[in-house]
Amino acid sequence: xxxxxxxxxxxxxxxxxxxxxxxxxxxxxxxxxxxxxxxxxxxxxxxxxxxxxxxxxxxxxxxxxxxxxxxxxxxxxxxxxxxxxxxxxxxxxxxxxxxxxxxxxxxxxxxxxxxxxxxxxxxxxxxxxxxxxxxxxxxxxxxxxxxxxxxxxxxxxxxxxxxxxxxxxxxxxxxxxxxxxxxxxxxxxxxxxxxxxxxxxxxxxxxxxxxxxxxxxxxxxxxxxxxxxxxxxxxxxxxxxxxxxxxxxxxxxxxxxxxxxxxxxxxxxxxxxxxxxxxxxxxxxxxxxxxxxxxxxxxxxxxxxxxxxxxxxxxxxxxxxxxxxxxxxxxxxxxxxxxxxxxxxxxxxxxxxxxxxxxxxxxxxxxxxxxxxxxxxxxxxxxxxxxxxxxxxxxxxxxxxxxxxxxxxxxxxxxxxxxxxxxxxxxxxxxxxxxxxxxxxxxxxxxxxxxxxxxxxxx
Numbered sequence: 001x002x003x004x005x006x007x008x009x010x011x012x013x014x015x016x017x018x019x020x021x022x023x024x025x026x027x028x029x030x031x032x033x034x035x036x037x038x039x040x041x042x043x044x045x046x047x048x049x050x051x052x053x054x055x056x057x058x059x060x061x062x063x064x065x066x067x068x069x070x071x072x073x074x075x076x077x078x079x080x081x082x083x084x085x086x087x088x089x090x091x092x093x094x095x096x097x098x099x100x101x102x103x104x105x106x107x108x109x110x111x112x113x114x115x116x117x118x119x120x121x122x123x124x125x126x127x128x129x130x131x132x133x134x135x136x137x138x139x140x141x142x143x144x145x146x147x148x149x150x151x152x153x154x155x156x157x158x159x160x161x162x163x164x165x166x167x168x169x170x171x172x173x174x175x176x177x178x179x180x181x182x183x184x185x186x187x188x189x190x191x192x193x194x195x196x197x198x199x200x201x202x203x204x205x206x207x208x209x210x211x212x213x214x215x216x217x218x219x220x221x222x223x224x225x226x227x228x229x230x231x232x233x234x235x236x237x238x239x240x241x242x243x244x245x246x247x248x249x250x251x252x253x254x255x256x257x258x259x260x261x262x263x264x265x266x267x268x269x270x271x272x273x274x275x276x277x278x279x280x281x282x283x284x285x286x287x288x289x290x291x292x293x294x295x296x297x298x299x300x301x302x303x304x305x306x307x308x309x310x311x312x313x314x315x316x317x318x319x320x321x322x323x324x325x326x327x328x329x330x331x332x333x334x335x336x337x338x339x340x341x342x343x344x345x346x347x348x349x350x351x352x353x354x355x356x357x358x359x360x361x362x363x364x365x366x367x368x369x370x371x372x373x374x375x376x377x378x379x380x381x382x383x384x385x386x387x388x389x390x391x392x393x394x395x396x397x398x399x400x401x402x403x404x405x406x407x408x409x410x411x412x413x414x415x416x417x418x419x420x421x422x423x424x425x426x427x428x429x430x431x432x433x434x435x436x437x438x439x440x441x442x443x444x445x446x447x448x449x450x451x452x453x454x455x456x457x458x459x
Contacts, residue, residue, distance in 0.1 A: 003434065006134070008071050008137055008138070009440055013440055014444070016440070017108070017113070018263075019126070020113065020115075020126050021115075022043060022124070023042070024106040024113070024118060025115075026042045026045060026104070027093075028042035028152070029090060029092050029093075030065075030066055030090075030152055030153050030155050030156045033368070039088075039152050040067065041070050042088045043066070043150075044060060046069045046125075046129075046150050047060050047069050047122070048070045049129050050069070050132075050148060052133075053136065054073060054134045054136035054163075055071035055073050055148060056073055057070075058071035063161075064159070064160040065156075065159060066152030067152055068150070068164055068173070069088070069150040069151075069233070070149055070168075071148045072146060072147045073142060074145045075145060075398050076141070076142075076145065076231060077145070078456060079144050079145055080176070080350065080453060081147060082145070082174060082175065083148075083149060083174035083176070083177045084147065084149070084177075085151070085178070085415075086121055086124065086128060086149075086150050086181065087148055087151040087152065087181070088121075088122060088125060088306075089152045089154055089156070091117075091155050091156060091428050091444075093429075097233030098162060098430035098431070098432075099430045100114070100266050100431055103116040103432075104116060106118065109217060111435060112269075112436065113433055113435075114433045114440070115348070119423075119432060119434035120421070120425075120428065120432065121181045124180040124420060125150060125443065126444055127180060127439060127455070128148070128180065129444045130443045131446040134447055135326075135450060142450075142455070143455065144450045144454040145306060146450070147174055148173065148252050152405075154181075154417060156315050156363075157362070157365075157402075158344045160361070161406065167176040170336075172411060174411075174413060176346045176376040176414060176416060177413050177414070178376075178418055179401065179403075179404070179416070179417050179418070179419070180417075180418050180442065180446070181417070182196075182397055182399070182423070183397065183420065183423065184394060184419065184420055184422065184438075185266060185267060185395060187422070187438070189267050189393060190388045190390055190392045191305065192381065193370075193395060193396070193448030194370050194375070194377075194396060195330055195368065195369040195397065196363050196368050196399060196401050197295075197299075197398055198336050198367035198400055199327060199328070199329060199365045200327070200330060200340045200360040200361070200364040201431070202343055202344070202347075202360065204229070204323075204325075204326060204357065205322075205356075205359075205360075206351070206357055207225060207321050207356045208224065208225040208318070208319075208323045209222055209223075211321065212319055213317065213318040213320075214316065215316040215317055216443075217267070217293055218318055222354070224318050225320065225321055225322035225355055227317055228351070228355050229307070229323075232350045232351065232357075233305075233324065233326075234290075234348060236300055237300070241283065241284055241286060242286070243298065243300045245342050246346060248298065251290075251333045251334050251335065252332075260292065261384075263292065263295075263395075264288060266393055268290075268291045276357070276424060284297075285297055286455055295395070295397055296331060299328065300328045301324065302324055302325070302326055303325045303327050304328065305322075307319045307321055307322030308334070325362075329398060329400060330364075330366075331367050335366070342362060343359070344361070345456065363403015365400055365401070365403070365405060365406070366405035366406075367400075367405070370414060370417060371414065374414060375453070375456050375457070376414065376416045376453060378452075378456065379416075379453035379456055380416050380418050380446070382452045383446075383449040384445060388447040404417070418445065418449060419446070420438040420441065420442040421434065423437065
């Protein structure tokens with residue numbers, strides 16, 4: 001694909017990348033309290049970047065946890081206002097030994113930027129700041145009013161976002177919310193995300209004897225919490241890979257045959273999908289395609305499981321406790337709180353009398369579907385046509401951005417999910433990366449969105 005960037009991006013792309021590298025070097029891991037100073041430092045860095053791009057009234061605003069960065073550029077109240085949301089916090093980089101280069105020492109290799117947060121979401125969030133800078137240097141009036149709300153707790157469930165929205169309704173008043181925390185099908189087939197799965201995230205603890213026991217002296221006579229936990233988890237799917245939690249599917253909105261057929265028109269190669277993952281065959285719910293399984297169907301997955309001795313060498317022990325983290329991806333109209341309650345009731349019922357079970361709901365979020373007939377979506381589609389030379393395909397994605405439903409509930413605003421990542425970018429995994437092409441083309445597309453949205457008659 002030939003690359004033609006606007007003159008400003010072409011002239012400044014090396015600086016843009018160098019600045020992104022500076023941002024990526026800060027380990028803003030929101031899940032680990034020892035990185036709290038680094039998270040704060042990242043917030044200050046983002047705030048200064050907004051100021052340099054031309055934003056006014058930039059603040060690092062306290063919350064009950066990590067701070068929120070706010071900034072705005074209001075030039076004409078007769079023009080529509082776009083509220084940009086992004087996040088500057090990142091996932092932990094573990095396991096470190098699987099990274100080809102240190103996760104917080106960004107590397108440019110084969111046209112890709114390798115670092116934790118390169119795609120999710122520092123690289124994509126930073127595109128919006130650079131788009132503002134480019135528009136400010138265009139010599140033309142800003143086509144829209146812009147507000148920025150950059151969060152530091154997205155990777156830990158956005159616990160304080162709801163209160164922040166409630167307390168700052170007037171400050172955040174806008175016509176649409178723009179988020180770049182999703183992806184496209186490919187650089188050859190750009191797409192716009194129009195649906196996201198919700199989430200219910202659970203912790204489970206299984207406790208057996210009151211201390212670790214010698215497996216020779218006690219093995220076969222007492223419950224092994226790890227064995228019991230594995231049995232309980234394995235029963236959460238049936239032979240058709242359907243979740244066995246009673247009531248789990250009661251509110252699932254089934255897509256029509258026509259909707260499924262339209263989705264099937266999207267370019268997707270299962271062979272390439274498996275090759276990329278080095279897998280021989282897919283696995284999932286019977287009766288659905290691989291593309292459907294990872295986007296429009298609800299799921300249940302174990303995200304972590306541990307117990308007993310995991311150090312070097314052998315230790316013949318029956319552990320006193322076993323633990324797991326389990327997430328469920330939800331689709332319309334599944335209620336995350338209801339699903340969490342159904343899961344807790346069912347999981348507790350699976351426990352034999354020989355162990356004690358504790359189930360804790362950690363965090364969750366509603367699924368979301370965004371309209372394709374809105375002015376904002378049309379502005380986004382036109383922006384892709386202008387920047388990429390192709391009409392984007394509307395697609396649902398399998399990930400969760402709970403804030404999309406929260407924005408609509410609290411602020412009454414729809415969201416346009418204008419993301420540019422690829423499935424191969426390894427977000428949340430070792431060797432996360434983001435293509436330089438996508439980073440620069442994203443800046444161009446975002447600026448085009450603002451121009452289009454500002455020029456279109458508002459409903």
